[in-house]
Amino acid sequence: MPGEVAMTELLERAIARLQNLPESEQNAIASIILEEIEDERQWDKAFSSSPDLLAKLAALAMVEYHAGETQELDPEKL
DSSP states (O other), X not given: OTXXXXXXXXXXXXXXXXXXXOHHHHHHHHHHHHHHHHHHHXXXXXXXXXXXXXXXXXXXXXXXXXXXXXXXXXXXXX
């Protein structure tokens, strides 16, 4: 088909293994994959519609960093 993209070898292997699982496990994994694809699509949409905002936020973060107004992240304090 025109415009069709071939599956990667890794994806083909994953699908082959999924076919051997019980239906309930196949459905659970399929749901996770579909949710992940939709999440990525939403993030891509959000970021593509606001590149200026992201650039401004990054610039502001750097200004705060250079002014000494930031703190190093300490995982022990999370």
